[in-house]
Amino acid sequence: MSTSSELLREPAVSGRTSQHTPRASSPIRFTASGSEYFRIWIVNLVLVVLTLGLYAPWARVRKLRYFYGNTLVLGSPLDFHGRPWTMLRGYLLGGLLLLAYSGAGQISVGAATVSALLLAAVWPALARASLQFRLSNTSWRGLRFRFEGSTKDSYLAWLPLALPFVLFSVMQALGPHSDHPPAPGSYEEKQFFAVMGFAFLAVSLLFPWGHWSLKRYQLGHMRFGERRSEFLARVGHFYSLAMQTGALAVGCIVLVFAAVLILVFTIKFQKDELGMLGLLPIAAIYFAALVAFNAFGTVRLQNLVWSNTRLPGAIALRSELRVRSLVWLTARNILLMALTLGLYWPFAVVARARLRLQSITVDALIDVDDFTSSAQLASHDAAGDAVGELIGIDMGL
Amino acid sequence: MHDTAVVIEADYFDGMQARAQPVRLRVADGFLCMEGSVTKRLPLREVQWAERTRHGVRITVLPGGASLQCGRGGEWDAWVRASGVGESAVVRAQQSWRAVCVAMLAALALGAVAYACGMPWVARALAERMPPSVERQLGERVAAALVKERWFSPTALSEQKQESIRHAFEVIAQCDGCDPASSLQLRFHKSHIGPNALALPGGVVIVTDELVELLDSREDAIQAVLAHELGHVRLRHGLRTVAQSTLLAGGIGLVFGDFSSLMAAAPAMLGQLAYSREFEREADAYALELIRAHRLSAQSMVFALQRLQRSEHDDTQPAALSTHPATAERIHFFEEAAQLTGSPR
Numbered sequence: 001m002s003t004s005s006e007l008l009r010e011p012a013v014s015g016r017t018s019q020h021t022p023r024a025s026s027p028i029r030f031t032a033s034g035s036e037y038f039r040i041w042i043v044n045l046v047l048v049v050l051t052l053g054l055y056a057p058w059a060r061v062r063k064l065r066y067f068y069g070n071t072l073v074l075g076s077p078l079d080f081h082g083r084p085w086t087m088l089r090g091y092l093l094g095g096l097l098l099l100a101y102s103g104a105g106q107i108s109v110g111a112a113t114v115s116a117l118l119l120a121a122v123w124p125a126l127a128r129a130s131l132q133f134r135l136s137n138t139s140w141r142g143l144r145f146r147f148e149g150s151t152k153d154s155y156l157a158w159l160p161l162a163l164p165f166v167l168f169s170v171m172q173a174l175g176p177h178s179d180h181p182p183a184p185g186s187y188e189e190k191q192f193f194a195v196m197g198f199a200f201l202a203v204s205l206l207f208p209w210g211h212w213s214l215k216r217y218q219l220g221h222m223r224f225g226e227r228r229s230e231f232l233a234r235v236g237h238f239y240s241l242a243m244q245t246g247a248l249a250v251g252c253i254v255l256v257f258a259a260v261l262i263l264v265f266t267i268k269f270q271k272d273e274l275g276m277l278g279l280l281p282i283a284a285i286y287f288a289a290l291v292a293f294n295a296f297g298t299v300r301l302q303n304l305v306w307s308n309t310r311l312p313g314a315i316a317l318r319s320e321l322r323v324r325s326l327v328w329l330t331a332r333n334i335l336l337m338a339l340t341l342g343l344y345w346p347f348a349v350v351a352r353a354r355l356r357l358q359s360i361t362v363d364a365l366i367d368v369d370d371f372t373s374s375a376q377l378a379s380h381d382a383a384g385d386a387v388g389e390l391i392g393i394d395m396g397l
Numbered sequence: 398m399h400d401t402a403v404v405i406e407a408d409y410f411d412g413m414q415a416r417a418q419p420v421r422l423r424v425a426d427g428f429l430c431m432e433g434s435v436t437k438r439l440p441l442r443e444v445q446w447a448e449r450t451r452h453g454v455r456i457t458v459l460p461g462g463a464s465l466q467c468g469r470g471g472e473w474d475a476w477v478r479a480s481g482v483g484e485s486a487v488v489r490a491q492q493s494w495r496a497v498c499v500a501m502l503a504a505l506a507l508g509a510v511a512y513a514c515g516m517p518w519v520a521r522a523l524a525e526r527m528p529p530s531v532e533r534q535l536g537e538r539v540a541a542a543l544v545k546e547r548w549f550s551p552t553a554l555s556e557q558k559q560e561s562i563r564h565a566f567e568v569i570a571q572c573d574g575c576d577p578a579s580s581l582q583l584r585f586h587k588s589h590i591g592p593n594a595l596a597l598p599g600g601v602v603i604v605t606d607e608l609v610e611l612l613d614s615r616e617d618a619i620q621a622v623l624a625h626e627l628g629h630v631r632l633r634h635g636l637r638t639v640a641q642s643t644l645l646a647g648g649i650g651l652v653f654g655d656f657s658s659l660m661a662a663a664p665a666m667l668g669q670l671a672y673s674r675e676f677e678r679e680a681d682a683y684a685l686e687l688i689r690a691h692r693l694s695a696q697s698m699v700f701a702l703q704r705l706q707r708s709e710h711d712d713t714q715p716a717a718l719s720t721h722p723a724t725a726e727r728i729h730f731f732e733e734a735a736q737l738t739g740s741p742r
Binding site: 031032033036038039040042043044045046047048049050053056062065066069070072076077079081102139140141142143144225342343345368369370371372373 | 410411412413414415416417447448450451452453454455456458462463464466487490491492494496497500501503504507508511643651652653664
């Protein structure tokens with residue numbers, strides 16, 4: 001990893017930002033400790049339980065302020081300014097939506113479809129409000145971030161993912177009615193499966209595009225000071241990542257299958273009644289494959305997304321997280337959590353955040369003191385964005 | 398107040414530019430006084446103090462979007478304390494291992510109470526307030542799904558046999574203060590899950606052909622099994638299961654916040670299975686009451702359970718991973734009851 005002094009000594013080798021010599025360059029530092037977050041977590045958890053969940057926004061603000069205050073970007077921490085009372089309204093709204101959605105699912109297929117479509121119709125607006133809330137309540141060196149994506153753009157960004165979802169819901173409602181199940185092998189049944197198969201294929205093909213358009217919407221509309229962020233990754237990158245992840249998934253499945261076959265045969269030949277114990281190695285292999293697969297997706301996505309996000313002419317990021325590191329950390333975290341019946345959880349969260357954040361290097365192309373926010377923007381910040389501030393939706397995207 | 402105020406150096410950010418402006422701070426007469434590149438006097442109640450932690454930069458938010466930052470946490474905390482600014486009980490608790498231990502015990506106790514009493518109580522209250530039409534609709538959906546997923550196919554039992562079992566069902570279903578038997582529905586199905594009986598929300602009870610065969614059409618044994626299923630129906634176990642599993646998943650989500658779904662799924666599943674075993678015990682107790690009320694023998698249930706036990710290929714599943722209590726335990730429960738009342742038949 002290159003330190004700032006190295007880069008300053010050798011300006012010619014500063015890589016992608018060859019036109020601009022970074023004024024400063026350093027990896028993000030994360031100074032939180034697991035034991036301290038454990039203390040914060042357990043005390044706030046008791047309060048949340050005692051208040052039947054109503055204290056959750058206060059606990060959330062405390063967690064975010066602790067994590068932000070320990071995330072040092074070029075030596076200065078981030079800060080979170082969300083007000084718990086505002087966030088409580090967002091929590092209540094979210095809870096209500098979730099309750100209505102799951103309740104409708106229990107009543108009838110028709111009600112479930114209608115509520116799913118309604119949720120899909122308001123989702124992009126909620127997601128935008130959430131981004132606005134989170135960013136306009138985040139600051140660095142006293143300056144607030146802002147999110148400038150429009151509602152219309154949010155709907156457009158969600159479209160590739162919404163299409164197959166809507167198709168699925170409608171298909172499920174129009175599909176053969178459960179009162180008269182189609183005879184096995186009948187034309188209706190084949191038709192039904194063909195449509196479902198098509199919908200599944202559509203989701204798989206559209207997913208990388210949808211994922212890319214969402215990330216572009218999220219990361220291409222941030223404002224800091226007088227600059228608007230740029231998201232440089234192209235849709236091809238996301239398709240290539242999806243194909244690699246898919247290939248890995250197939251590899252994992254083959255591996256698990258092979259392991260199962262080998263185990264089944266050895267057990268059979270030994271005529272040994274292993275029972276549940278025989279399943280243990282299979283579960284372990286399945287678990288390992290799942291961890292490796294998840295880590296691969298997370299790491300590649302983080303590197304792709306953050307290395308391609310910048311404030312033009314001011315800040316460039318490089319993410320160099322390695323799959324191996326995340327696999328080991330995840331395995332360790334899961335093992336220790338199982339051994340401590342979940343009490344290790346806060347330590348695991350901190351360790352994971354540290355690994356992920358400290359693998360990002362920040363290059364400043366201008367003097368950090370030169371960031372300014374115009375008076376107009378500052379007053380706008382203070383007033384806050386109507387929707388985001390009113391209900392304080394925080395989906396943690 | 399503290400007039401001989403202690404002074405500390407910090408960085409002032411005005412909220413308009415990212416430049417840090419070094420200032421000296423002191424608290425005097427209810428005001429925060431700032432000197433250096435910026436000079437200001439702010440009433441203390443307008444200052445949003447940083448919470449004390451061991452790690453991290455202290456950021457104090459001032460009115461109008463300005464802020465003060467101090468990277469030397471220990472020094473800052475000492476200065477705040479010396480200046481007479483108080484802190485909340487929550488912050489003190491977070492920094493004391495003794496309070497943290499108390500919180501840990503409290504969390505475990507609260508979790509245990511919520512799991513053992515709170516959630517079942519709320520679930521029962523919700524189930525009792527649910528209109529019967531919703532319950533019936535839910536039951537019909539499950540029934541339709543079971544047929545659609547080909548768990549069940551049409552019965553092969555003769556009309557005569559169906560009629561006699563139906564009669565036995567109506568007899569056992571009668572009791573003081575129960576819903577009339579007309580709200581119940583007995584259905585027969587050939588199944589791919591072997592001998593079994595199911596109770597769905599709303600009063601649909603399904604008996605498989607295989608169960609009737611297994612019990613050699615011994616009506617009293619079939620009646621005993623049906624009494625158990627009636628327990629599920631009348632104690633509204635279907636709705637309560639839905640409510641309890643939702644509450645359990647929500648509770649676990651609350652504890653672990655943005656949790657890993659994999660890690661949260663395992664405890665949720667184990668907890669749900671324990672609830673399921675509890676419901677089976679409740680239904681057994683209800684069945685025993687019905688059996689006694691109709692002057693039948695608990696031995697009928699013992700017979701049914703023994704036949705079921707023999708038909709199961711392996712009973713080696715660990716207790717924690719099972720939806721039902723061990724069959725041996727259930728047989729023991731009914732045998733004891735039979736000995737207690739003698740055999741009135």
